[in-house]
Amino acid sequence: MKKYKMNKEKSVELLNEAIADELRALHQYMYFHFHCDDKGYDLLADLFKKTAIEEMQHVELLAERVLFLGGDVEMTVGEKVTQEQNVGKMLDKAKTMEEESYEMYNDFARQCNDNNDSASKRLFEQLVDDEERHFDQYDLEEDNMQKYGDNYLALQSIERSKTYSSGQPGGVQGGGQ
Ligand SMILES: [Fe+2]
Numbered sequence: 093m094k095k096y097k098m099n100k101e102k103s104v105e106l107l108n109e110a111i112a113d114e115l116r117a118l119h120q121y122m123y124f125h126f127h128c129d130d131k132g133y134d135l136l137a138d139l140f141k142k143t144a145i146e147e148m149q150h151v152e153l154l155a156e157r158v159l160f161l162g163g164d165v166e167m168t169v170g171e172k173v174t175q176e177q178n179v180g181k182m183l184d185k186a187k188t189m190e191e192e193s194y195e196m197y198n199d200f201a202r203q204c205n206d207n208n209d210s211a212s213k214r215l216f217e218q219l220v221d222d223e224e225r226h227f228d229q230y231d232l233e234e235d236n237m238q239k240y241g242d243n244y245l246a247l248q249s250i251e252r253s254k255t256y257s258s259g260q261p262g263g264v265q266g267g268g269q
């Protein structure tokens with residue numbers, strides 16, 4: 093039976109590496125959220141925040157698996173935040189990060205398969221689906237920016253002004269909600 097045994101330490105190592113990547117994304121997207129929110133670009137501010145929340149949920153799923161396998165959660169932050177405030181470059185950076193993540197998770201899924209750890213493999217495959225969807229969402233916004241130029245950003249600011257002036261609940265305090 094020994095030859096079917098899983099190397100738990102190997103899986104824990106991959107899961108912790110993934111947590112570092114998720115924390116990096118979470119920090120980066122919140123940084124982008126703060127700046128988009130500050131400029132009144134509510135649509136983009138919301139997208140970055142919602143995606144950051146999903147990355148946090150990914151951290152949770154990965155951490156649960158680490159603990160199940162008897163390891164500990166390292167919570168290492170993968171990389172320092174890039175202080176980019178140009179919206180086009182923010183979307184570029186976000187797309188690159190998603191691409192790096194789903195490529196890495198595809199490889200991790202394969203490694204977990206080789207390591208007889210099908211539950212971690214399925215988790216990584218689930219993350220690949222989510223990161224590809226995140227990529228698509230950022231790509232769509234980048235397309236919109238290219239198509240509509242500055243009008244795309246101006247419209248978002250105008251929408252917020254309308255919300256403020258009509259006194260809709262959540263408008264003033266919402267801050268990108
Ligand atoms: Fe993620």
Ligand SMILES: [Fe+2]
Binds near residue numbers: 147223226
């Ligand atoms: Fe993502």
